[in-house]
Amino acid sequence: MADLFDRFESLRARRDGLVGDGGHDPFQVEMDEVLSQTEAMIEGRRTILAGTNNYLGLTFAPESLKAAHDALDAAGTGTTGSRVANGTYSGHKALEHALCSFLGKEHAIVFSTGYLANLSVLSTLVGPDDYILMDADCHASIYDGVRMGDAQIIRFKHNDAADLDKRLARLAKKPGNKLIVIEGIYSMLGDKAPLDEIVAVKKKYDDVYLLSDEAHSLGVLGRYGRGLPEEVDLEDDVDFIVGTFSKSVGTVGGFCVSSHPQFDLLRLACRPYIFTASLPPSVVASAKTSLELVEKGGALRKRLMRNAERLHSGLSALGFTLGGDVSPVVAVVAPDVEIGVAFWRGLIDGGIYVNLALPPATPQNFTLLRCSLCAAHTTEQVDRIIEVFAEVADTLGMLPKQPKKKAALG
Amino acid sequence: MSAEPSDGASQDVRAAVLEVLQTFNKTGVTLQDGTRFTEDLNFDSLLVMEFIAALEDRLDISVPLNVLPDIETVGQLVVATEQIVREEHG
Numbered sequence: 408m409a410d411l412f413d414r415f416e417s418l419r420a421r422r423d424g425l426v427g428d429g430g431h432d433p434f435q436v437e438m439d440e441v442l443s444q445t446e447a448m449i450e451g452r453r454t455i456l457a458g459t460n461n462y463l464g465l466t467f468a469p470e471s472l473k474a475a476h477d478a479l480d481a482a483g484t485g486t487t488g489s490r491v492a493n494g495t496y497s498g499h500k501a502l503e504h505a506l507c508s509f510l511g512k513e514h515a516i517v518f519s520t521g522y523l524a525n526l527s528v529l530s531t532l533v534g535p536d537d538y539i540l541m542d543a544d545c546h547a548s549i550y551d552g553v554r555m556g557d558a559q560i561i562r563f564k565h566n567d568a569a570d571l572d573k574r575l576a577r578l579a580k581k582p583g584n585k586l587i588v589i590e591g592i593y594s595m596l597g598d599k600a601p602l603d604e605i606v607a608v609k610k611k612y613d614d615v616y617l618l619s620d621e622a623h624s625l626g627v628l629g630r631y632g633r634g635l636p637e638e639v640d641l642e643d644d645v646d647f648i649v650g651t652f653s654k655s656v657g658t659v660g661g662f663c664v665s666s667h668p669q670f671d672l673l674r675l676a677c678r679p680y681i682f683t684a685s686l687p688p689s690v691v692a693s694a695k696t697s698l699e700l701v702e703k704g705g706a707l708r709k710r711l712m713r714n715a716e717r718l719h720s721g722l723s724a725l726g727f728t729l730g731g732d733v734s735p736v737v738a739v740v741a742p743d744v745e746i747g748v749a750f751w752r753g754l755i756d757g758g759i760y761v762n763l764a765l766p767p768a769t770p771q772n773f774t775l776l777r778c779s780l781c782a783a784h785t786t787e788q789v790d791r792i793i794e795v796f797a798e799v800a801d802t803l804g805m806l807p808k809q810p811k812k813k814a815a816l817g
Numbered sequence: 818m819s820a821e822p823s824d825g826a827s828q829d830v831r832a833a834v835l836e837v838l839q840t841f842n843k844t845g846v847t848l849q850d851g852t853r854f855t856e857d858l859n860f861d862s863l864l865v866m867e868f869i870a871a872l873e874d875r876l877d878i879s880v881p882l883n884v885l886p887d888i889e890t891v892g893q894l895v896v897a898t899e900q901i902v903r904e905e906h907g
Contacts, residue, residue: 559881560882561879561881562866562870564870573877766863767862767863772863
């Protein structure tokens, strides 16, 4: 007898292998109580959160809480409708205007999540005669978005502008628009796109557009937190910026901005915009307020980067293999899945929450203990994270090599 | 490559596909046109991506992801690859 769920047999086997002897399921962690931006109670234990993507720690910003409370009381718990029906309130339009003025683009559309922003734009913007050239390490929402659309999908090697160039050259004689898709900071390893090289390649060819997903770099990079394009002063060369409110902005939702004069037509074409409910007023209000805090958040960015450097150099000095450059994402590479899972358990038992990331969701088949820092982490918390990493590595007998004498910064 | 007769080019493509595929052949089955990627070679989505990247490098082509869902066998991949090589290298 074939059961409907037989097709998930390999998933079941893999999950049972991970959870093993009644241990925690790394993918079903429950926070009993959230104590602050950086701490929660997990299984009755006070736990430092080092895997939340809450980069600036704005989830409890008093101004944003107040804006959310006011909007909740004034406009209710939800819109109960899609943006194209009854789900567009003045707050949604105000948020779109705020995004335009913050990011210096003419048009903005707010979506219900970052995932839906990518599904919307990537499935719609390019058609059957067009080409998407996407970085191979792009996020699942980008893969899903392009698969929902009709364009030809071509992957180029991660962060390899020469490979992109080669692939664009082969397409140069073919009609159709080409859309390059990259990310400002790649979520798993925390490495940045070589935007200057990619823009230089883009400029060599006709009919090429560039879209950058700034999910992990908005609020993090650039003097005013406008992401990688601001940091490297190439904002005018990025035609479309996609982003999320669920990381630095501290709530939920997604957006796309562009100065293309016809951009608003996407509102009539994007199915994940048309056929889903819009964000509730309280979320919209806190997003708009937090965006202002992001722009004014120079001090928060400094604290965030200081924490990132401290964790990066601390773990590196212990001999761990780290996935990328110094960034608020610090990914520790585990030798294999089994050790990765045991390590993750050791961390959670030691009161540290990080993300366990397994293939195929990771680049190069890595098993990752992915940490993300918060501006609100104290120095003591960062040091405690490093300490527990050292303890667990010791317990597992896997301190990769002898500790260096002194952490080398940068 | 463009100077070669199409038969020769076609043989080259077939040989290249088989050569690259052999390095990903963990089950040890003999590679034939009818060999199926999922059932006979145990390819999962990750391995497919790695294999396609290696094939792209070997032949200096771009294989659009769109063609993959329709390819179940080695023979189908050879045909699709030949077409891409013709388009990209004239």
